[in-house]
Amino acid sequence: MDFGLVLQTDPPASKVISLMKRAERNGFTYGWTFDSAVLWQEPFVIYSQILANTSKLKVGPMVTNPGTRTWEVTASTFATLNDMFGNRTVCGIGRGDSAMRVAGRTPNTLARISEAMKVIRALGSGQEADLGGTVIRFPWIKEGAELPVWMAAYGPKALKMTGEEADGFILQLSDLYLTEYMVKAVKDAAVAAGRDPSEVKICVAAPAYVTADDSPEALAHAREQCRWFGGMVGNHVADLVSKYGSGGGLVPQELTDYIKAREGYDYSHHGRADNPDTAFVPDEIVDRFCVIGPVEKHIEKLNALRELGVDQFAVYDMHDAQEATIDAYGAEIIPAVNS
Numbered sequence: 064m065d066f067g068l069v070l071q072t073d074p075p076a077s078k079v080i081s082l083m084k085r086a087e088r089n090g091f092t093y094g095w096t097f098d099s100a101v102l103w104q105e106p107f108v109i110y111s112q113i114l115a116n117t118s119k120l121k122v123g124p125m126v127t128n129p130g131t132r133t134w135e136v137t138a139s140t141f142a143t144l145n146d147m148f149g150n151r152t153v154c155g156i157g158r159g160d161s162a163m164r165v166a167g168r169t170p171n172t173l174a175r176i177s178e179a180m181k182v183i184r185a186l187g188s189g190q191e192a193d194l195g196g197t198v199i200r201f202p203w204i205k206e207g208a209e210l211p212v213w214m215a216a217y218g219p220k221a222l223k224m225t226g227e228e229a230d231g232f233i234l235q236l237s238d239l240y241l242t243e244y245m246v247k248a249v250k251d252a253a254v255a256a257g258r259d260p261s262e263v264k265i266c267v268a269a270p271a272y273v274t275a276d277d278s279p280e281a282l283a284h285a286r287e288q289c290r291w292f293g294g295m296v297g298n299h300v301a302d303l304v305s306k307y308g309s310g311g312g313l314v315p316q317e318l319t320d321y322i323k324a325r326e327g328y329d330y331s332h333h334g335r336a337d338n339p340d341t342a343f344v345p346d347e348i349v350d351r352f353c354v355i356g357p358v359e360k361h362i363e364k365l366n367a368l369r370e371l372g373v374d375q376f377a378v379y380d381m382h383d384a385q386e387a388t389i390d391a392y393g394a395e396i397i398p399a400v401n402s
Contacts, residue, residue, distance in 0.1 A: 067093030089393020128159025129179030226252025293344030
């Protein structure tokens, strides 16, 4: 199993770079960041420095979207980084929850994501792409360039499209039941589209918090540090309920029940441990969606995820134990999972 580190690009950027270097030293192979231009600093500028200060780490956004950047610029940025550092980027893409809404826009449609994925992948790989009637190709790309595009998804149509078109699937929760359900939906869609399902990489991303023991006090603190994640996922679930309803079977009830007490969301606290809009998230959801507890609990859950076909676990490291989590994974968890 590969391991990734997910960070927000809060200033100073030097801290983001330092944590990514620490992650690589500890056996992580992917470095991901949020991409929301109003809320955080520009990630692609920081990627250049991460790549320059690491040797093998692959980097990318979790996730960018096709609305805040023109597609040829997105592709050119990835292709330039790959030309400089050797095919070490991944384009994670999605609807643009915070990036679009904070700027007063509506998240992108699946049709727009589909079109953008094709254009960005083709251009980033040195092929031609049609930009609404104008066919272009980057003349400076060298032979052998490649740009995988991984799609974030929850809903039935998005899962189907991921299996049909994406190089990877990003699932932002680590609940075993929902992971099995959604991985199956993606793989089944790939098979129905005539693809080899093993070609679609599966990445589960969730907060991880390593405690010294399983005492009530230690677990309570870990839950409070990770409760924000249930609120963030709740934004996407609320969109699904608005589109599909909550009782029709198109969205698992296990995913929709907990947002009934949700009252709103303030993006100024997006992805942060002090988010006041996540009191509605019960402890059970924190335990299911995140990976918390002593080392052995992490190893147990990660092995279970791997059995479900997960190729990468990406650690959301937004809490008060960033360095300690990276080091614990490097010293004990990654070696045990990959022994």
